[in-house]
Amino acid sequence: MALPAAGTENLLLVTDSYKVTHHLQYPPNTTTVYSYFESRGGKFPSTVFFGLQYILKRWLCGKVVDREKIQEAKNLYEAHFGHDHFNEEGWNYILEKHGGHLPLRIKAVPEGTVVPYKNVLFTVENTDPKCHWLTNYFETLLVQVWYPMTVATNSRYQKEIIAKNLDETSDTMDKLPFMLHDFGFRGSSSVESAGIGGCSHLVNFKGTDTIAAIMTARKYYGCAIAGFSIPAAEHSTITTWGKKGETAAFRNMLEKFPRGMVACVSDSYNIWDACEKVWGGELRELVCNRKDGCVVIRPDSGDPPKVVVKVLEILSKQFGKEKNKKGYYLLPPYIRVIQGDGISYETLGDILENMKKHEWSADNLAFGSGGALLQRLDRDTQKCAYKCSYAVCNGAEVNVYKEPITDLGKKSKKGRLTLELEDGSFVTKEEGTGDPKKDQLVTVFENGKLLQDYTLDEIRRKAEIQLLLDREIQQNTV
Template sequence: MHCLHNLLLNTDSYKASHWLQYPPQTDATFFYVESRGGLHDRTLFFGLQAILKAYLTTPVRHADIDEARDLFAAHGEPFNEAGWRDIVDRLGGHLPIRIRAVPEGSVVPTHQVLMTIESTDPAAFWVPSYLETMLLRVWYPITVATTSWHAKQTLRQFLQRSSDDPEGQLPFKLHDFGSRGVSSVESAAIGGAAHLVNFLGTDTVSALPFAKAYYHEPMAGFSIPAAEHSTITSWGRENEVQAYRNMLRQFARPGSIVAVVSDSYDIYHAIQAHWGKTLRQEVIDSGATVVIRPDSGDPVAVVHQCLELLDEAFGHVVNGKGYKVLNHVRVIQGDGINPTSIRAILERITSAGYATDNLAFGMGGALLQRLDRDTQKFALKCSAARVAGQWIDVYKDPVTDKGKQSKRGRMSLMRHREYGGYRTVQIPPGAQDLASVDAPAGYDEALVTVWENGRLLQDWTFAQVRERANAERI
C-alpha cells in the first residue's frame, strides 16, 4: 500500500488546520500518553519502537508535501505548506521532536505517563499534535501485550500450584490463533508480536518478520504441525480414524508434538473409540505427544470431560505436587478462549486433580481483535505550551466526565528504586529541562529519550523487552 507511506497523510483531517489555532507567540508544545484506567490496572508498554522505525526514520520530502497539499486542498482543509517546506529545507526533513518513554517491556500502573512528545524547534511547535493520530496507535500493541501478560499471570498461578516445572511450561501455554480474525496483515504482525513478548507459541506468521525487522529477533515464536477440520473431514466420516492415523504417520516421531482437532463429529467418541482404543498403541509407540483439540461446546465442561476420557485411555502419573499428568497425550482448547474462560477452565481441572501441564490454550479474536482504544482508555493529550516565553498548563476538565480530566504541565515518570512503584511528577514551569528537576526521595527517572530530531536513540531488542516484561509479576 504505497499510497499510505506519506507521513503527512498519516493523520486526521482536522489536524491539518491546527497550526492556525494556537495562541499568538506559541513556540513550544508538550504532549503525553497515558492509560486512564480500563479493564486492567496496569499495562505492558510495547510497540513504540516499531512505529518510530516504520514512519519517522524516512525524512519528509518535497514530493510528500506536494501530495499532501493537493489532497488537503481538494479535501477542504487548510495545509501548512510553508511550515513543512521549512522542515525539509532547514532541517533536512527530520521532524523537530523529542519523544521520551518507559523502556519497552515495562509494566506500569494505569494513570501514569507512559511517554511524552515535545517540540524542539520554535518554528515547528505544531508538529507533535500533527503526529497524535499515528503515535496514539501504540494503544494497540500495548493493549494486546497487556491482555497476554495478564493471561500469563493467571497461567503462572495455576502452574505454580499444580506443576513440577512452572516456568519451563509457561512460555507455550497460550498460543496465538488470531491472524485470520484481525483487520489486516499489519494488525496481525503488530498484535502477534505483542503477544510474543510474553509467550513463545504462535501461528501468526507475520509477527515473526515484524519482530525481526523492528526488534532484532531472529525467531520470535514457534509452532507445530496441526490438523484443521478440512484435513480431517476430507477423509469422510466413515474414515475418521484413518485421518487420525495419517496424522500420526506423517508427524508423530519420538519427542515431537502434533495437534489433532477431533470434534468434527463427536469428540467423546473420537477419544474413546479412535484415540483410546484403535490408535492407542500407535500413539504410545510413536514416542510423540499427541495434543487433542476440542473446538466446540462449553469450554469448561468439554475440556474437563476430554481430560477424564483421555485419562481412562492412557492413564497418568502423579507429580510432586499431587496432581495428575496424562501419559502421551494433552489437550489444547482454542474455541471460546479469553482471560476469563482460561481461569474458569483451570479452576475446574485443578479442582478435579489435573495439573495445568495437561492443557494449553489458543486465543484468537479475544487476543488480537476484541479490544479497542477504550479497553485501557488510552489518550494522547497536550499538557503544556510555551506562549510569549512562558510555559502554561494546558488541560481539559469536562464537567460531564471527570474520567476525561487530563494532566497538566510538563511531566515525567519516576520509579522507586527499592519498591518499584511509579509516580508521575510535574516539571516546574521555570525549569529548562529534566536535569534541573529534583526527583522525589528514593525515586529515579523512569523515562528515557528514545527519539530526538530524526534519530532513534534507543534500539531495544526483543530479548530485552521480554526480560523486562517477565520480571514483572502480580
C-alpha cells in the same frame, strides 16, 4: 495507477483531517507544545508498554518529508477541505532547515516496562520553535501504540492466571511460555494488525501460528525467530476423509509426522468416541510409541470447562494417569490436550479452576486464542489518551490541562512530566516538580533519529511476571 512501494507512504497524510488546520489555531508566538500519552484507567490496573519502536521505525525515522509529498498533501487537502488550509510553509521549512527530518523529541518508558495506569508513558515536544504545531500533528499516529500495548497487557494478565494455576498444580513451570498459543491471524483486521498484535503477544509467550508476528519481531525488534509452532490438523484435512474415514485421517497425521509434537482437531463428529475408541483404541499403540514428543488432542466445540475435563477423564481411562508431587493428575507424557475455542482472559481461569476441582494438573493443557487475543480490544480498554500539558506562548510558560465538569475522569496532567520510582512504585510528577535525574523516561527519538533500539529479548525480560522473577531469585539464593 501504480501503488507506492512499501515504506514510501506519505507521512503528511497520516493524521486526522482537523489537525491539518491546527497550525492556525495556537496562540500567537507559540514556540513549544509538549504533550504526553497515558492509560487513564481501564480493564487492567497496569499496562505493558510496547509498540512505540515499531511506529518510530516504520514511520518517523530518517528523511520523511520531500517536495513530492508536500505537493501531494497540498493537493489532497485543498480538495478535501475545499480551501487551502495546509501548512505548506511549515513543511517546506522542515524540508529545507532539517533535511526532511522531524524536529521532535520523544521520551518514553523502556518497552516491556509494566506501569500502573494513570502514569505518563511517553512525552513529545518540538525541538525547533517554528515547529510547535508538529507535536500534536502526530497524535493520530502515536496514539496507535494503544493497540500493541493493550494486546501485550491482555496477554500478560492471561499469563499470570495460567502461571498461578501451573504453580499450584504442576511440578514445573517449564511449559508456561507455550501455554497460550496465538491463533489470531485470520481474525485480525489486516495483515499489519496481525503482525503488530501477534508480536505484542510474543512479549509474553513463544507459541504462535501468526507468521506476520514473527516477521514484525524480526524486522522491528531484532529477533530472528520469536515464536514456534507444530504440525496441526484443521477440520478440512480431517473431514475430507469422510465420517467413516476419520480414523484413517488421524492415522495419517501420526504417520506423516512420526516424531515430535503433532496436534489433531478431534471434534468433527464425536469427540468422546474419538478420544475413547480411536485415539485410545485403534491408534493407542501408535500414540504410546511416539518419539520425541506427544499427540495433542484438540476439542473445538462445546462448553470448554466441561469438555476439557471430560476429555481428560476419557483419555486417562484409555492411557492411564498418575499423580505428581503436588497431588494432581497427569496424563502420560505422550498425550496432551489443547483448548482453542472460546479462550479469553475471562474464560481460561474457569477452565483451569474446573480442572483443579477435578484434581487435574494445568500441565495437561495448552490454550489457543484468536479474536479475543488480538481483536476484541479497543483504545478504551485501557482508556489511552494523548494530551498537551505544557506550552510556551509569547515567551511565557503555560501549564496546560483540561478538567471537564461533566467527566473528571478525563482530567489531564499539567506541565512538564517525569515518571519516577518511589518505594518501588511508579509516580508521575507534574508541573516540572520532578527530578530529571530520577526520570524513568528515556529519549528514544530526536530529530529524525532513533536513539534506543530495544530487542524483543530485552523487552521480554522487563515484562516477565513477578511469579517467575521470584522463583528465579529463590533459585539463585539456594
